Amino acid sequence: MVLTEGGWMDISEPISKSTIVWPGDPQAIITQVASFDIGDNYQLSEAFLNLHTGTHVDAPLHFIKEGKDVSQIRLETMMGEAKVLDASALTVISADWLMTKNLRKGDRLLFKTMKDNDIRQEKLSQMNFIALDVDAAYYLTELGIVLAGIDGLSIAKAEELNETHQVLLKNEIVIVEVLNLTGIQEGNYEMICLPIKIEGAEAAPARVLLRQL
């Protein structure tokens, strides 16, 4: 399995002014401070963005006061084998459902909650999205998984947002949100997930790739 063989699929949600963010959070603003259109011979841009915009990693510090920030997450936790689980037929990802999936300590799990023919922007705007409930978070913690990713806005049901995040992050399970798993089937993959290295931040935008095992 040589890196240079390629075959990587990009499962990152692009960042632009129209990227859907959590209700109430500001959308990204990208400003061209130099541009060919106004006679400059180069383009130069500045960005304003909530750090949870597009595909991003939540570090423990998001909900744990003395938790690690996003620049302190071990690279090994975010790189290696990952299992994509198709949860798109569910209403919630429960501990009971997870128990049928033969999961193991050290697993990296990516939950696919949208069907390939769903209109993604519409799904991302609805608050009744499919996500982990608190019991599922406790189950994954006891099991000892190391990373939980999802294609929706949040790993946690909206009505249990704080508790589910707290349970996962207290146990240093890395959370990856707003993946784009369109066209990715349930199965085992190799993953690279690299957030940019913002010191002291509870989260950061990330580029995430998958490759068939």
Next chain:
Amino acid sequence: MVLTEGGWMDISEPISKSTIVWPGDPQAIITQVASFDIGDNYQLSEAFLNLHTGTHVDAPLHFIKEGKDVSQIRLETMMGEAKVLDASALTVISADWLMTKNLRKGDRLLFKTMKDNDIRQEKLSQMNFIALDVDAAYYLTELGIVLAGIDGLSIAKAEELNETHQVLLKNEIVIVEVLNLTGIQEGNYEMICLPIKIEGAEAAPARVLLRQL
């Protein structure tokens, strides 16, 4: 060479309010809009940053009007074998010097311009930094390399900034700037360079890793 074997070294410059940027560009601002310190039970941050802050990738659009933006760069160009060349004893990286290095079409080159005992913040603040001159850029273009990275603020000498960038980017050579190559010796490595996927942008912050071949 299995990804999960680990051994990756992080050569990314962290982003914070004190990250040194090009003279005249604004430094990054990271704002906590929710924080444990003010009684919230979570932390939530927003960032304002020039897209050339910390380790970043320059896409053709930086200097080429109809050039590809950073979200359109092929992943394969930024992942695979890379050669670190120690240029720290030079005053400029010239075509003549490059000709002695047995370079080949398809190479990814990372130029180390700082010595391991240099004070990095000081070096990043000086405008007489070591970088490619225009002739070197033409030579690399004719050779057909695909990526040129450097540990300084710019791949190009300050006095030839525009022309050198134009030569490289017109030929779709991916530029990576502000790497941190402290402790990395000249030699051959495997590299992963992943900029975040900002649509329409001429550049984006990136996480960059090296591993011994």
